[in-house]
Amino acid sequence: MFNTITLKNSTKEGLAAFLFLMPNFLGFLFFTSLPVFASFLLAFFDWHLLDPWSKATFVGLDNFIVLLKDTFFWKYCWNTVFLMLGIPLGIFGSLLLAIVMNQKIKAIVFFRTAYFLPTICSGVAIYVLWMHIYNPDHGYFNLLINKFGELLHIPLRGPQWLTDEVWAKPALVIMGLWQTIGGPNMILYLAALQGIPKELYEAASIDGASAWQKFWAVTWPMISPTTFFIVIMGIIGGFQSGFDAAYVMTGGGPNGSTTTIMFYIYNNAFVWFKMGYAAAISWFLFLVILIFTLFNWKVGGKVVHY
């Protein structure tokens, strides 16, 4: 009822709204929405950053056709998908951890902090630390593998990790798991678990359900919206990830085995200055993300219980 007051002096309010919105909207215009259009146009042009505008040539769909035939690009797509293996593994780990933590645990704050530390500290310093851990000669991983072998009286030798074409990607996945298991996903799961009404478990107990049955009949459906959210965000983020760690730890190598789509866009745009081609790849990336997200919505609508 009182809202009718706000309808008076609508021009004055419109002017005020304009002033409130302006600082943000100007930035939105120049650094987000106009660049989106510019990038879309750029994807149909061939233009080198150091050339004047006049040398930009309209090439139609050529950038996209070249992209589809670019064997490097497909290799980097495969790398990106391989690194996204960490997503299901991480979700499983986060859920397990949240279930264990969702009991009357003493020192819960200590545990939560300990598990959250790797997430908080992500960044270049952590990548440098993991280069040290993966070092084949004095790194801690291979030291452990050696000692383990001695224990069993077999000469075990750890792989070369970051400089081995086969092991570089798994190495990044392992580091990623360490970083994310106790992070936001775990906290979301913990909140979801705490939100499940106790009565549901009591009812299941009366019906004689085992712990395993309770999990599948009560817990899993009740937390399905959280899982859905985590999967969608994970896939959206996963396709765009992999630049920072690969740039610092492997430089995208060995032999391109850790170069992701993002890294390839970076190289095209900011190393080789092929702006049109880079814009085309970034729109292709958007298309892939869009398709996956829509697919998720469609499947998720059937599986998720609200």
Added chain:
Amino acid sequence: MRETTLADIKRRRQVLDTVSFFLSYAFLILGAMAMIAPFLWMLTTSLSEARDVWRTKEFWWQGWVPTKFIYQNYIEAFQVVPFAKFYLNSIFVTLCITAGTVFTSSLAGYAFARLSFPGRDKIFMLYLATLMLPGVITMIPVFILLSKLGWIDTYWAIILPGIFTAYGTFLLRQFFMSLPRALEDAAKIDGCSLFGIYFRIILPLSKPALATLTTFTFMGSWMSFMWPLIVLSSEEKYTLPIGIQYFKSLHSTDWTLLMAGSVMALFPILVVFIFTQRYFVEGIKLSGIKG
């Protein structure tokens, strides 16, 4: 007979509870050790002599305990590259971005949540639509724009694109919408201006959401790597992440120095995190529910 079976069930449940109690703690403690171990390893290496790193280790615990404590690595790291300068750069850039983001997002969030003006919902939909676009799409045109303006390799190139986020606007708008209107209406009747309502009523009521946005923005820009890497080229302007990468490229095998640098880079984050942990947890829950 019936009572004994009940007692049996009770006893069995007690045993099960004890077993699961110990298993849970064993699991949590082992996991926590795996989480913390790399940090200890980093700290130890940063306090060791350079040759200790390469020495063959006879036992698994070697490398965890330095033979003697060498704090000189920290001093040397400061001398090799201008770490103090990188720190100041990072602090300056991060503070500007965080303050700017909270300021512009809260103003716009208020306009979207409470004021009526033509095209409001359409503009808001536009904001939402850009949330779904990968950031890299805008990166290329923004870089071109900044280079045409001659702002590449300046702090402006990092700060300006950083302070306008559709995400922050969305987050705060959602929070403002959930606030009760009664207070605002009372203030309006008392003749309070719109800015007064925003500043004296909405902002103080929104401390949790503002704190969440502040911590996320702070962390995000403190650790931001790709964009500063793209726009910065002169050493004296490097932010800390770029500085560590640069340091790494100069001294790729001085592990004690590298670890000392890493410890120094992580330390402020740890301090901030310990004081703001609550907002992180709340913020994550908030973003999860709204999403």
